[in-house]
Amino acid sequence: MTTAGKLAWGLVLLVTLLHFDLWLWDSTSIVLGFVPLTLAYQVGITIAAAIAWGLVMRFAWPRDVEEWASRESSLRRPAPSASKGRVR
Amino acid sequence: MISLHLTAPALWQPAAEAVSRTPLWVVIAYLLLLIVLGSVSGRFFRGTSSDFFVAERSIGPILLLMSVFGTTMTAFALVGSTGKAWEQGAGVYGLMASASGIVHSLVFFLVGIKLWAIGKRHGYITQIQYFRGRFQSTAIGYLLFPILIALIIPYLLIGVLGAGAAVRGITGGMFPETFAGTLNPATGKMMFAGAVPMWLSGLVVSGVVLYYIFTGGLRSAAWANAFQTTVFMVTGVIAFYLIASRLGGLEEATAKVLENSPRHLTRENIGKLQFITYIFVPLSVGMFPHLFQHWLTAKKATSFKLTTIAHPLFIGIVWVPCILIGIWAAGAQMTPPGNNPNALLPMMVDRLLHDPYLTGLLTAGILAAIMSSLDSQFVCVGTMFTHDIVVQAAGKDRFTDRQLLFMGRAFIVAIVLVTYLMSFFPPPKIFDLAVWCFSGFAGLFPLVFASIYWRRVTKAGAVASILAMVVTWSALFWTGLVRPALAGEPTSEDYLVLGMLPVTVIIAASTAALVLVSLVTSPPPDEHVEQFMVGSARS
Numbered sequence: 001m002t003t004a005g006k007l008a009w010g011l012v013l014l015v016t017l018l019h020f021d022l023w024l025w026d027s028t029s030i031v032l033g034f035v036p037l038t039l040a041y042q043v044g045i046t047i048a049a050a051i052a053w054g055l056v057m058r059f060a061w062p063r064d065v066e067e068w069a070s071r072e073s074s075l076r077r078p079a080p081s082a083s084k085g086r087v088r
Numbered sequence: 089m090i091s092l093h094l095t096a097p098a099l100w101q102p103a104a105e106a107v108s109r110t111p112l113w114v115v116i117a118y119l120l121l122l123i124v125l126g127s128v129s130g131r132f133f134r135g136t137s138s139d140f141f142v143a144e145r146s147i148g149p150i151l152l153l154m155s156v157f158g159t160t161m162t163a164f165a166l167v168g169s170t171g172k173a174w175e176q177g178a179g180v181y182g183l184m185a186s187a188s189g190i191v192h193s194l195v196f197f198l199v200g201i202k203l204w205a206i207g208k209r210h211g212y213i214t215q216i217q218y219f220r221g222r223f224q225s226t227a228i229g230y231l232l233f234p235i236l237i238a239l240i241i242p243y244l245l246i247g248v249l250g251a252g253a254a255v256r257g258i259t260g261g262m263f264p265e266t267f268a269g270t271l272n273p274a275t276g277k278m279m280f281a282g283a284v285p286m287w288l289s290g291l292v293v294s295g296v297v298l299y300y301i302f303t304g305g306l307r308s309a310a311w312a313n314a315f316q317t318t319v320f321m322v323t324g325v326i327a328f329y330l331i332a333s334r335l336g337g338l339e340e341a342t343a344k345v346l347e348n349s350p351r352h353l354t355r356e357n358i359g360k361l362q363f364i365t366y367i368f369v370p371l372s373v374g375m376f377p378h379l380f381q382h383w384l385t386a387k388k389a390t391s392f393k394l395t396t397i398a399h400p401l402f403i404g405i406v407w408v409p410c411i412l413i414g415i416w417a418a419g420a421q422m423t424p425p426g427n428n429p430n431a432l433l434p435m436m437v438d439r440l441l442h443d444p445y446l447t448g449l450l451t452a453g454i455l456a457a458i459m460s461s462l463d464s465q466f467v468c469v470g471t472m473f474t475h476d477i478v479v480q481a482a483g484k485d486r487f488t489d490r491q492l493l494f495m496g497r498a499f500i501v502a503i504v505l506v507t508y509l510m511s512f513f514p515p516p517k518i519f520d521l522a523v524w525c526f527s528g529f530a531g532l533f534p535l536v537f538a539s540i541y542w543r544r545v546t547k548a549g550a551v552a553s554i555l556a557m558v559v560t561w562s563a564l565f566w567t568g569l570v571r572p573a574l575a576g577e578p579t580s581e582d583y584l585v586l587g588m589l590p591v592t593v594i595i596a597a598s599t600a601a602l603v604l605v606s607l608v609t610s611p612p613p614d615e616h617v618e619q620f621m622v623g624s625a626r627s
Contacts, residue, residue, distance in 0.1 A: 012190070012194070015190060016190055016367075019182070019186055019187065019190060019367070020363070020364055021182070022360055022363075024355075025354065025355050025356075025360070026354050026355075026356060027353070027354060028346060028350045028353045028354055029353075030342055030346065030353070033338065033339045033342075034338035034339045034341065034342040034412075035342070035412075036178040036342070036345075036353040036354075036415070037353075038177075038178050038179055038182065038353065038354060038355060039178040039181050039182075039408070039411060039412075042181050042182040042185070042186040043181070043186075043404055043408060045182075045186050045189070045190075046185070046186055046189045046400045046401065046403065046404040047400075047401070047404070049186075049189045049190045049193065049400040050189070050397055050398070050399075050400045050401045053193045053197070053396050053397045053400070054397045056197065056396075057393045057396060057397060061390075061393075062201070062389075062622070062623060064623045065201060065202075065205050065389045065622055065623060066205075066388060066389050066390075068205055068209070068622050068623050068624070069204070069205035069206075069208040069209050069389065069622075070208075070209070071209060072209075073209050073210045073211065073619070074619060075210055075221060075616075075619055
């Protein structure tokens with residue numbers, strides 16, 4: 001994994017840890033005029049999570065997964081699936 | 089300044105004048121639209137079982153995002169979250185929504201993409217096929233099947249109950265000559281007089297979903313999910329702004345919370361350890377059989393990228409309005425009929441909007457969220473029954489495709505009937521039942537994770553993990569929900585074990601059993617395991 005990929009995963013871990021905002025437990029503060037601070041903070045975590053996942057997709061994507069999935073299976077056929085005939 | 093002191097009996101007396109039935113007609117029109125959509129998508133059905141069960145693995149990134157998101161958002165996300173926020177405050181968002189935004193995407197990336205690749209390479213359609221192949225055991229499938237079905241039934245029940253509550257909430261007084269209502273045992277008075285009863289709307293909603301999935305299988309479900317996801321997201325935002333305006337505006341609505349119930353701005357009602365351990369609940373998506381089936385529909389691995397990134401944002405768009413509506417109701421001192429949190433959102437839509445068309449549209453949005461989960465779950469149980477039980481036991485050539493399809497549909501109808509009968513004995517709260525359901529699936533997460541990443545996991549370890557989950561979940565479910573419900577005890581608080589959510593104990597037990605038993609039993613053959621290690625150069 002590249003350095004950028006590791007940093008992206010580090011950001012995911014950081015966002016996860018910041019999710020546990022125990023220091024805001026009893027806050028009755030309101031931001032933007034109508035949003036409780038306890039809610040606004042967690043919405044910020046949600047947005048940060050999306051950004052972190054975007055960076056993971058960009059820098060830590062498993063590039064060999066498509067090629068691996070396209071290889072022929074060498075297993076004995078597992079639970080036989082229904083035939084490909086018409087179903088109605 | 090708006091002050092709403094509404095009580096259950098006053099809300100639900102038969103109206104002196106005829107109540108407009110327009111909201112109901114709007115809902116019926118929406119259901120008819122879904123039937124038309126189902127008929128249209130059925131024309132694209134390619135006539136193969138592969139198309140019916142996994143849409144020929146042809147679903148692109150946008151449709152995958154919409155169908156996966158629609159599947160994961162249920163009555164729990166709309167009806168349940170609003171009611172829970174009314175009870176416990178704004179902290180409910182952090183409990184589930186925020187945690188899910190992190191954990192769901194984590195599971196999609198670490199588990200979903202890998203299972204897609206394994207499913208594509210080895211031709212799997214169901215989870216059970218995968219576990220049978222991975223552990224070289226037919227018996228493990230027979231063990232997992234009843235457990236997965238048993239856990240899906242509460243999930244279906246949430247949907248049926250949510251749909252019933254939503255329609256009942258807006259139809260009070262519409263049919264006073266036909267429907268007497270429900271007796272409130274606490275007050276001795278009738279509630280919801282004249283409203284469409286839950287059993288009827290649950291029946292209709294189930295019937296509509298059955299129609300369009302029988303018509304076009306998972307492809308129809310994916311199309312319907314995309315449409316319904318759009319509907320419930322848009323109507324949710326509309327409801328949010330309209331309800332806010334009826335309460336005097338965004339700032340006024342929240343100011344009322346600060347004035348009348350400041351605890352709803354905090355997490356005063358939630359324990360810290362409870363909050364921390366809630367993060368285990370979203371791991372459940374790793375073992376949802378219906379989500380597994382959606383994963384397999386992806387055209388390629390990169391189709392997962394958009395879902396992984398956008399999923400947290402979509403969760404926020406749906407949950408934030410619901411949480412605010414819930415706490416605003418507390419600030420406005422509104423009480424749902426019978427003090428039932430499930431009835432809060434429908435009540436607010438009905439009583440605050442004063443526009444029958446909007447009321448109907450927003451109720452259709454609630455139904456859209458519910459039905460977008462029901463459809464995938466229905467298809468999934470039928471798929472599991474035909475592939476994992478019938479074909480496995482009888483052999484692939486024993487029955488024709490038409491016969492298999494008939495048996496699958498019959499099984500779906502049987503499960504829906506069981507769920508429907510259970511809806512006559514409803515649990516206290518949708519949110520709490522959902523968390524129990526998710527906790528069971530989360531208890532199986534160590535199994536799926538280890539199967540993908542740990543070469544040393546054995547068949548015996550897998551079985552031990554499953555049994556450990558069943559035992560701990562059953563014991564805690566009985567103690568925490570069933571016994572109190574049977575005894576008529578109030579369940580206003582989450583059931584906790586040493587201050588933690590029960591899912592913590594369940595996952596700990598299943599993980600310990602998985603690891604310990606695997607380490608003391610013979611390892612599986614290397615050459616077999618390598619066939620499941622995605623990215624391995626040796627496979």
